[in-house]
Amino acid sequence: MEFGGFSLRVHFMLFGSYRIDERKEAAPRLGLDFEGGGELNFYACSVKFIEAPLDEVYDWSADVMNDAWDPARARRKLRARPEALAADALLDQQVFSGVGNIIKNEVLHRIRVHPESRVGALSPRKLGELVTQARDYSFDFLRWKKAYVLRKHYQVHTRTVCPRDGQRLTYRKQLGLGEAARVLLRALPAAVRLKASRLSRQRGISTPPGRRRRRSVAPASR
Numbered sequence: 001m002e003f004g005g006f007s008l009r010v011h012f013m014l015f016g017s018y019r020i021d022e023r024k025e026a027a028p029r030l031g032l033d034f035e036g037g038g039e040l041n042f043y044a045c046s047v048k049f050i051e052a053p054l055d056e057v058y059d060w061s062a063d064v065m066n067d068a069w070d071p072a073r074a075r076r077k078l079r080a081r082p083e084a085l086a087a088d089a090l091l092d093q094q095v096f097s098g099v100g101n102i103i104k105n106e107v108l109h110r111i112r113v114h115p116e117s118r119v120g121a122l123s124p125r126k127l128g129e130l131v132t133q134a135r136d137y138s139f140d141f142l143r144w145k146k147a148y149v150l151r152k153h154y155q156v157h158t159r160t161v162c163p164r165d166g167q168r169l170t171y172r173k174q175l176g177l178g179e180a181a182r183v184l185l186r187a188l189p190a191a192v193r194l195k196a197s198r199l200s201r202q203r204g205i206s207t208p209p210g211r212r213r214r215r216s217v218a219p220a221s222r
Contacts, residue, residue, distance in 0.1 A: 016045035082120025
C-alpha cells in the first residue's frame with residue numbers, strides 16, 4: 001500500500017488475516033482508519049515500512065504474474081544456482097516471486113521433473129519448461145481459484161496416487177525449504193525446533209522420522 005512518502009508491505013505469513021470495517025477480539029497488528037469512515041485491520045502478519053521508491057526495492061521482473069516478468073532473467077538466475085534442488089528453486093522468491101508449495105508441486109508434475117533434481121542437471125528444454133510453467137500455472141491457479149474449482153485440478157498436491165501412472169506418491173522430509181532454511185532449522189534449540197517442525201507438518205513441508213506423509217512431492221520423471 002502506497003502512501004505519501006512511504007509504503008507499507010503486509011505479509012500474512014502462515015496465519016495472517018484482515019478485516020474490512022470490522023474487528024476481531026485480538027488487537028490488530030496494523031489498523032488503518034480512513035477519512036469519511038471505514039477501517040482496515042490486519043492480524044498475525046508481518047508489517048514493513050518502505051521509504052525508498054518501490055521500483056528501487058522490488059525486482060518486478062521476478063514476479064511471475066507481473067507484466068514485467070522476464071523469463072530470460074529467471075533462467076540466468078537459475079543457471080547461477082546449479083546445485084539448487086528444483087523444488088527449492090521454484091520457492092526462491094528472488095527467482096519466482098509469488099510461487100508457493102501448491103504451484104511448485106504441480107509445476108514439477110506437469111514438466112515431469114523430480115523435486116530433488118539439481119537445477120544444473122536439467123536440460124535447456126526442461127529448464128525452459130520450468131520457467132514457463134511457473135508463470136502459466138500461476139495464471140491457471142488464479143482462474144481456478146476464482147471459479148472455486150482449484151482443488152479439483154490438483155494432480156499431486158494433497159493426492160496419494162499419481163494420476164499419470166498410478167504410482168503412489170511419496171513425501172520428502174524438509175524438501176522445498178531451501179538450504180538456508182534447513183541450516184537455520186538445524187541450528188534452532190530442540191524445544192523451538194520441535195514447535196517449528198509441528199508447524200511445518202501442518203503446512204505440508206516436514207515430517208517426523210519413520211512416518212510417511214503424502215503431500216508436497218511429485219513422482220519421479222518418467
